[in-house]
Amino acid sequence: AQKITQTQPGMFVQEKEAVTLDCTYDTSDPSYGLFWYKQPSSGEMIFLIYQGSYDQQNATEGRYSLNFQKARKSANLVISASQLGDSAMYFCAMRGLRGGGNKLTFGTGTQLKVEL
């Protein structure tokens, strides 16, 4: 079984500042993938970034980086230089990479609001 915990229901950040969204996970799979998705008010889930459990380096995609600490079972998302358009719901998710488990398990999300 897999579990994702996001303990921040809401976060505020000022425009142009960096913000970290927390995510911890639990799994018995030896190999797994971690994901972050953005969900604006329109409802569509937008893929942001992926980290494999055996990747040696932390993933980065533009202004997004994933702070992966395997021993702590954490996969925090860092957004640098926040923009007003970053205001949205953010979900951390994972899937096992063995045993055919292709489904994603999501956390409850963090509502991010970027302020002027």
Added chain:
Amino acid sequence: DTGVSQDPRHKITKRGQNVTFRCDPISEHNRLYWYRQTLGQGPEFLTYFQNEAQLEKSRLLSDRFSAERPKGSFSTLEIQRTEQGDSAMYLCASSLLGLDNEQFFGPGTRLTVL
């Protein structure tokens, strides 16, 4: 075809009625997933297909729910005898076998059961 599409975007129905949703994945994607998202929660996995084969179903998928992907392209999700607890956003996603690190989601179908 620039993304996953779902139809309808919104559905309001009365308790006890049957509803059917459609999902058209990205054309070359052979894997298709259905998720359900209730208010204030993250999406929960319902079922997934590889081509036309339904490979996994969640325990959330009661007997009233059925999904098909007859030709390995579009998929339908039917809910029979809807209940108020079925009110949710139903999300479809697709991916390419071997490149499952990115599941592309559609805009969802919001179901309201009165």
